[in-house]
Amino acid sequence: EDSMMPRLYREAPVNAIWEGSGNVQCLDVLRAMQKSPRVVEVFLDELGAARGAHATLDREITRLQQDLAAPEDFEYRARDVVDRMARSLQAALLLQHAPTGLAEAFCNSRLGGEGQHNVGTLPRGVDCAAIIERATPQA
Known part of the structure; x- marks a missing residue:
């Protein structure tokens, strides 16, 4: 094998067994x-390091702050909120460490809206x- 791809494809089906389904x-x-409410504060601080770099990320951070402060029906909303947390963290890190065009492409194609973030779909x-x-x- 010349790359890691074959191994990744072999291990992909095992992820659901090791880590559980997306809902789990x-x-x-x-x-x-x-268990540790401070993790939310630390997570939001990490996102805050990229505040001001992209307007869509700024709006998503505000929305996440509101969602994470309202735990009443979080189990129902968990999949959406956790997905947005992951994409927002990716965006924040890209804005801080990647070339501008790459970070903007990610933000413009993956942030905002709901449920329309297919990989490979770029504006x-x-x-x-x-x-x-x-x-x-x-x-």
Whole structure:
């Protein structure tokens, strides 16, 4: 094997056994938040480091703050909230550490709205060549 891809594909079906289904993982996040409420504050602080870098991320951070402060029906909303937490953290890290075009492409295609974030679906005007070039291994 010349890359890690074959191993990743072999192990992919095992993830649900090791980590549980998506719903179980979301309930694990809820359990961690209930057990140690400080984790929410630390998470929001991490997102806050990227505040001001992208307007859509700023709106998503505000929305997450509201959702995480309202635990009454969190089990019902857990999958949506945890998904948005993951995408927001990815966006924050990209805005801090990746080339601007890549970070903006992620934010514009993955933040805001609900349930329409298919991988590979990018808005018009994204510099796809720059993303491909960055992802291509250099010899």
